[in-house]
Amino acid sequence: MSEKIVLKYADVPEQKNIGTYMKNGGYKALPRALSEYKPDEIIQLVDKSGLRGRGGAGFPTGKKWGFIPKTSPKPKYLVCNADEGEPGTFKDRAIIEGDPHLLIEGMAISSYAIGAHKAYIYIRGEFAMGADILVSAINQAREAGFLGKNVLGSGLDIDIDVFRGAGAYICGEETALLDSLEGRRGMPRLKPPFPVVVGLYASPTMINNVETLANIPRIIDNGAEWFAGIGTPHSTGTKIFCISGDVNKPGVYETPMGISFKELLKMADGIKDGKKLKAFFPGGSSTPILTDAHLNIEMDFESLKKAGSMLGSGAVIVLNEDRCMVKTAARLVKFYRDESCGKCSPCREGTDWLAKVYKRIMDNKGRDGDIDLLLSISHDIYGTTFCPLGDAATMPVVSSIKYFRKEYEEHINGKCNHTDN
């Protein structure tokens, strides 16, 4: 069984040129989709494949597509979320820079499936090179007739535009992203109505992650059963894991879902400098920390959930035995505090409180009771905020205290002996 699905050709030189992409089997899925399947049949196929969203929440993609109204007086939109701001995550960039046509082909097929004629790629502003690569790939695809008016003689117009963000993590949240695309401050919207019904320009809108969409051509090429046969029963296909931190070979590793963390660590050539594992974020900074006790955990949606964490975006951040957990949590709390959009008070005030308490602990001015204070602030934030960013801010706090309370106590008593990180 081939391990790589999405990144199969991403290392091929010139894969971003349409000729090379086609030589490697590209743009076969789109004509097949248009000629052999009705839009509904594609939605069913994707549903049968078991593909779940790769942007963080893991919602079944086919089900989500099914929520788009079949008929609509307003145009429908597809939006690709390429904001990639979750600390630790760098997989979408690998797809965009390595195999942009795979994403474009996936978007063209997805647009056909949901009945969209216009799609946007919302790419984080810092990815200037990625944006340029996408724009030229889109132009190539349009010239070749895979995008634009009357795509491949189907009578359908399908086009893609690239929209650059401007440096705000919250714009990765899908409704904030839509506000940003509409030229507003990127603040989350109240749900319902959900974007599938009232999204971009108050029209039905499907928002999917880059990796999710890049899987679509492969599902058309090889079938739903093939895809469902990879990974685990409820987490099908592969996942691109981004491994960073204290490993010998950081980078992107695509493997079938359900691989053990231990195996994954081996792929990254183990912990650097012969040290021992202390802890890891399994799916980005918004997912609760796990420890060396979870070495054998399977990396898929359900196993990680059972262990009290999440697969998230698949960003694995590894920390060795010498790292200070308090400092790590403090750094992330500062991140969430700074990136909070300020719309709702539990998140706006709560993250600021958390940051203040962490600051005094880091300044060796921690007080007795600060650990419980952090927990109680987190408790007040959790579940009370407008969007999941507030919850996310509490994850590193609660999980690091759960497993490393002693380190917090050492800090407060002025006895932390961890190396700097």
Next chain:
Amino acid sequence: MENSINTLLEKDFQGILKRYNTPRSAILPMLQFVQKKYGYISKENVETVADVLGLSSTEIGSVLSFYGMFNTSPSAQYMIYVCSNVSCGLHGAEKIITFLENRLNIKEGQITVDGKFALRTVECLGACGGAPVVQINNTYYENMTNEKMEKIISEMEKQ
């Protein structure tokens, strides 16, 4: 005035405007265009954007202030952004920042007197596999070390 900066800008803006469903959606692309051209977005240019789009300059200013990537005062020739999030932190981002502060004789958040370099820390740049990561203008430099940084800076000093 036929040739005023703003008349020239307006011409470019019409091209941008055409691509969007609503004038509002052209705000970020226009601000990005201005910043690329002048390095920062002046009050005057905020007004030009507002005029072209038929929106108030307060509205444009409010959008502008939400996003971290816009400069509202003249920026340096080389904007140096050092990622300081966790993965880069584990690989010595703090050392790179200290090195740059000493090398450029400025503090994080400041700009050199000659306007050549500015130093800022930023959140995760989405390139953690190459930590520590430094972005200078639009280019990413990965697996940075003080030695590599020194080479890049001295090259840029000659420019």
